[in-house]
Amino acid sequence: MAKFFYPQITFAASIKRHLPKESAFTLIDAPCGNGETSYHFARMANATVRGCDVDDKSLGNARRHFSLPNLTYEQQDIRSLVAESPRFDAFCIINSLYCFPDCERVLSQLRDLMHSDAQLFIIVDNIEGGENFRRFAASNPAASPKSHQAPSSQLHAIKKAEFHSFFESLGFVVKDVTPIVYTHSHHPLAGRLLSIFCHFYLAALNVFQTSLRIGQPNYYLIRLQRAAPAS
Numbered sequence: 108m109a110k111f112f113y114p115q116i117t118f119a120a121s122i123k124r125h126l127p128k129e130s131a132f133t134l135i136d137a138p139c140g141n142g143e144t145s146y147h148f149a150r151m152a153n154a155t156v157r158g159c160d161v162d163d164k165s166l167g168n169a170r171r172h173f174s175l176p177n178l179t180y181e182q183q184d185i186r187s188l189v190a191e192s193p194r195f196d197a198f199c200i201i202n203s204l205y206c207f208p209d210c211e212r213v214l215s216q217l218r219d220l221m222h223s224d225a226q227l228f229i230i231v232d233n234i235e236g237g238e239n240f241r242r243f244a245a246s247n248p249a250a251s252p253k254s255h256q257a258p259s260s261q262l263h264a265i266k267k268a269e270f271h272s273f274f275e276s277l278g279f280v281v282k283d284v285t286p287i288v289y290t291h292s293h294h295p296l297a298g299r300l301l302s303i304f305c306h307f308y309l310a311a312l313n314v315f316q317t318s319l320r321i322g323q324p325n326y327y328l329i330r331l332q333r334a335a336p337a338s
């Protein structure tokens with residue numbers, strides 16, 4: 108039961124659609140938080156997964172609750188991780204880009220590490236219509252970032268109309284942008300259900316809302332590849 112939470116299961120499912128089904132591949136999930144999405148990726152037998160996060164406590168939870176033989180966890184600031192030149196076929200930045208210090212620099216370094224078929228998956232909040240983001244902002248008016256995070260004045264909350272120009276200016280090709288997670292995780296009915304059923308309820312509701320496009324997506328999945336160098 109502990110291994111199924113909403114919306115992480117939906118984050119992972121939206122990315123897994125684009126991963127190789129049979130050939131071996133390496134994936135880095137950074138920051139991985141409590142490891143849940145890394146775990147879903149590592150359930151693919153052909154995957155070798157590295158989950159990295161700066162926060163020791165989150166990594167402790169990850170190792171306790173979300174461990175698999177083909178999944179390793181490391182304490183790493185994203186800036187030192189990209190400077191170490193890791194090799195990967197897929198790199199996932201899930202619901203975290205907004206808090207990176209030196210965001211453009213991290214993305215540029217990542218771009219330089221990508222081989223021509225490597226994919227970068229970025230999941231960002233829908234800051235214009237997403238109920239999740241609206242509630243987060245309302246309940247954290249004075250969110251004070253920690254030393255490894257960007258100051259609040261520099262949080263990278265990108266609007267949908269800016270996705271292409273922002274990533275293209277950093278040398279990426281935007282393969283596609285997919286609206287995901289139509290059901291927000293603060294749904295009023297979910298709170299009244301027992302917590303173990305709540306995630307199933309939200310996931311089922313999400314399938315329904317997504318197929319009928321009811322409401323607004325709470326996140327976008329942006330799929331990127333490295334742009335070919337100019338000749």
Ligand SMILES: C[S@@+](CC[C@H](N)C(=O)[O-])C[C@H]1O[C@@H](n2cnc3c(N)ncnc32)[C@H](O)[C@@H]1O
Nearest residue numbers: 138139140160161162183184185201202203255
């Ligand atoms: C909102 S959580 C998302 C975690 C995970 N991707 C998920 O979707 O469950 C953001 C994470 O970013 C991590 N983080 C913030 N700044 C970081 C940095 N400079 N380097 C690495 N991790 C960082 C935090 O510790 C936190 O676990």
